[in-house]
Amino acid sequence: MGRQEQAGTAPSRAGTDERALYERMALIRRFEETLLELFAAGELHGTTHTCIGQEADAVGVISCLEPERDVVVSNHRCHGHYLAFTDDVDGLLREVMGRVGGVCGGKGGSQHLFAGNFYSNGVLGSTVPVAAGMALAEREKGSGAVATVFVGDGTLGQGVVYESLNIASLWRLPLLVVVEHNGYAQSTPSTLQLAGDVESRARAFGVATSRHDTTDVLEVQAAAREAVEHVRSTGTPYFLVLDTYRFSPHSKGDDFRDPEEIAARRLRDPLTVAAGLLGDDERDEITEAVERRVADAVQEALGAPFAATEAAAR
Amino acid sequence: MGRQEQAGTAPSRAGTDERALYERMALIRRFEETLLELFAAGELHGTTHTCIGQEADAVGVISCLEPERDVVVSNHRCHGHYLAFTDDVDGLLREVMGRVGGVCGGKGGSQHLFAGNFYSNGVLGSTVPVAAGMALAEREKGSGAVATVFVGDGTLGQGVVYESLNIASLWRLPLLVVVEHNGYAQSTPSTLQLAGDVESRARAFGVATSRHDTTDVLEVQAAAREAVEHVRSTGTPYFLVLDTYRFSPHSKGDDFRDPEEIAARRLRDPLTVAAGLLGDDERDEITEAVERRVADAVQEALGAPFAATEAAAR
């Protein structure tokens, strides 16, 4: 609120950082909305897991990383992380659409992405030891890189997560585990999935941890900066729990959550919160820009041929 | 010490319980020593993991269980648990020796035992969810049984242990996890295996826990009684950590631990401690009795044919 008023008085008090953060979140939001539209229009085959509502996590955390040095390992809900880390709209869109120009040539699709220092895989939890191994590699190289792995709260059901926390702690690995705690695993609420206390699970293995219930990208960024700082300076792991919420269904399909619950969460929409940092014109300008950018990408993608088969390649 | 003196004054102040506990521990000790002798003599094929030094855990815990109702799931180091639960010297000896009359017909061998409500398996950690499932079964039957699973400290490296603690806590399963913390996994000290704090690992999943550093079978029994009571009365899991030590090598083979460390621990030998509860004659009497019992079993086993092959069975 305070911010809103201030925003009212000054046309824009947003530093380039706020503007950039908002822009990135808006891009991700528009991208994910577009995918759902394309599905509805029958232009997409397969599945996708959109992160609408969780954009502040991806953007806040990744704004603290160095794409040319740090490593990011993501999961099934990886589009926001990917776009925040690479800004590669075309490569991702075409990958999901199975068109020529997809970042993995159409082989991986929505949840199996690779580009530069970014990796994702669709088997929950399996990514955590892989990220730990990457952290070990970077430590041995002395690159000073941090390996960040994004997981959801439901993924805390996977034992390999604890095997890996134990080893990351024993071996002092520069590993940042970010838990996007949106309260659900697919259709199942966390209360039916998680006993005890999430932070304690990391602490029990001697891993530093903190938990933050915010949709303010600046607060997420601050928390992430501290976590990344911890990992980079001490070379030991950190377990960052971010309470969040997805407005969109788990994938394309049905969503049985209480509409009032969703509506209540929408009041804390990270985009609305961040918009408060910008002037209205600035916000509209950005909104238009990202809409244009995504729309253009879609137009071009729809014109592109489907991913080339080996036969065609021959 | 105090006990020793008292034992000196009165020929025997041992209640039947103390006597029974000592007898059971002495039997296990003698049984395991005998296996190592048989190996040395080339009478045994395969491998074995003896629990010499850890007898108070098996005897103390299992003295709180009801063999005809409760379920025990054990691991590779299962002889003590098996004998404490079944008193079946012949069946186990012949199983390990591959002779006719083995409790699993020679199929399972040293670490894959089944009899009544007792089960063991050799893949570390894999037993915990199985025990949880058995706890669930007994809960659904309303049998009031407790399912107890014995694991070692090294087994806490297995993620499935945490998956199962989480579920046991969520589902309120009558599961008792007993961690025999002997400070080593095979050749590797716990310090290279376990980060953080063991009890916290259970607490993090909302599982009640306690830890006891004792070789006094009565103290183990008291701790176990409380744990079993907790599980039976609340129907929720308990994580009982028992600090212990094995005097024998991991299996038959080499042992690179500091001899002084072993010697120091031998001063706290659970048999010596428990002997303090008995009069000397009583102790000697028991010692002779178990030696005779095991020796006779060996003689008979050596006379028995090797486990019958299907061919022979035809």
Next chain:
Amino acid sequence: MMRCGQALNAALHEIFERDERVYLLGEDLLDPYGGAFKISQGLSTKWPERVLPTPVSEASIFGITAGLALRGYRPILEIMFGDFVTLGLDQVVNGIAKFRAMFDDRVTVPLVVRTPMGARRGYGPTHSQSLEKLLIGVPGITVVTPSECHDLGAMLTEAVADDEPVFFVENKVMYGRPNRRPEGGRIGELACHEGEGRYPALTFSGNGFGPSDATIVTYGGMLPVALDAATELILEHEVFTEVVALGRILPLDLEPVLDSLGRTGSLVSLEEGTLTGGVGAELAARVQAEAWSALDGPVLRVATRDGIVPSARSLEDEALPGVEDVVAAVTAVGTRVGG
């Protein structure tokens, strides 16, 4: 006509009704969701105590299911995607498949693992595999492979009644297709013979089981591909084939295969898994060893190309076996009668 998914769901309701020892464990089972593919819908409402929605802990729930089975229950475990069976494979290989034998035949492990395999949904490499090929190498389990023409309800009921641990391998695409059953010994244009006993094989013929050119042996989700190929072979190549849809791939029951081979002399295997180390390999090895003289030529295998199942439909189509691949293989094994 019921869709295959509905048939399985209906069967689950009957099974739950009949036997209190049946429990269901798995992820996202609660209504209204009723499982990722909806096969378990309605169960949690009617039997809330016997439907246990689990955390995302595949290894543990395999073990818990085994524990239930060892202590007198008949649990069903739903694994959301067959690809995730790999997470429970230690429990399967070193526990579930071994308990009975290593405990000297004094225990049984009567559990059923229901899981969908298969591609064609664009889910990508980790969600599109047909990994039953790995399961046939595990002695001590039974692997049942219903097709859209099998009595799905009866087979699932048999699986739950089975004292052996059973993997009940479903197929994602099959769920939405009608559960076509033989009527008067026919399904559509084709004669269809159903074998005896549990998990029977189905044998299809375009000429009333007269002498034919080749036998196509397949199972599960590949049956429609085999049948389309058989039709195309008749119409466009005047080649007659019999199609055998195996109801069980472990233990493998060769009798219906050898029976058909007697009328055709040639064999083509068709599966959705990748080629190497697949079901077709075991089938070919068994058949050539047990019926060498009945073969006019080698057994040919049609399967998914060794490699990943790509996400893009254009690439997925190329990797998976299609009608044209089956037609080519049948033509290659040579023809006895028509052609």
Next chain:
Amino acid sequence: MMRCGQALNAALHEIFERDERVYLLGEDLLDPYGGAFKISQGLSTKWPERVLPTPVSEASIFGITAGLALRGYRPILEIMFGDFVTLGLDQVVNGIAKFRAMFDDRVTVPLVVRTPMGARRGYGPTHSQSLEKLLIGVPGITVVTPSECHDLGAMLTEAVADDEPVFFVENKVMYGRPNRRPEGGRIGELACHEGEGRYPALTFSGNGFGPSDATIVTYGGMLPVALDAATELILEHEVFTEVVALGRILPLDLEPVLDSLGRTGSLVSLEEGTLTGGVGAELAARVQAEAWSALDGPVLRVATRDGIVPSARSLEDEALPGVEDVVAAVTAVGTRVGG
């Protein structure tokens, strides 16, 4: 002559000496213990930073090894018993084997998993299996199967230099046996031909590669059984066989097999894994499909009886394939020359 275990240990020392990117992960690796089977002895003393003793966390260490490989290292993972590979199979099937293909060929995963398979040590059902049979069904990995007559050092070096993920399947009994190598084209009484390239096959002949009665194809720990059978067949049955010891079972290189088959016309496969869905199945399927006309009769498979490997030696002996089983199979496939 060096024992096989010593040869592997010596090779590891050379590999560590030569390439700083090589790391070793596994359980109980530290000296003086040096791994449960001592193959890693001395490494942790010389290269303490590059030998990482792990907790008992197979799934995680498979993933960590993959992460190292994806980021420029050449890690070796020692899995104490091959039976425990099942705990890491998700990492293998859905990660290690897929990364290169699903990331559009822009990454490699150059790691080596060393693990001992096999029985004859009385360790019982969960510690005596030969599970490489499951691995050949996983496209995207390489499965190397050295025998006691292979150049173990060279093969391990090739595996570490390989850009593909390699399973280097060792054998418990082999460790203690001499690493016999061909000298002047012979090993003992038998002529021995070593193939070209990486992971070569070895072909043995009792008559200087003249026409023979049958080819026994095997690998790893079963080679001595095959060679003993070959000798017994010559001495007691006047039957001449060639023995092919495959250096790699995935991808399967048929050339040496077909080459030998050209001189014998009959094939028997021998493996220590259980029969169904085993390596022999793939071999038989490939051979009959690719060399039908070269076969005088069916390919016969000799393997461990489907079921558990029991603990008692008397039962273990009965379950595992022995010389007499091979002799019986060779006699059964019929003889061309002698007999």
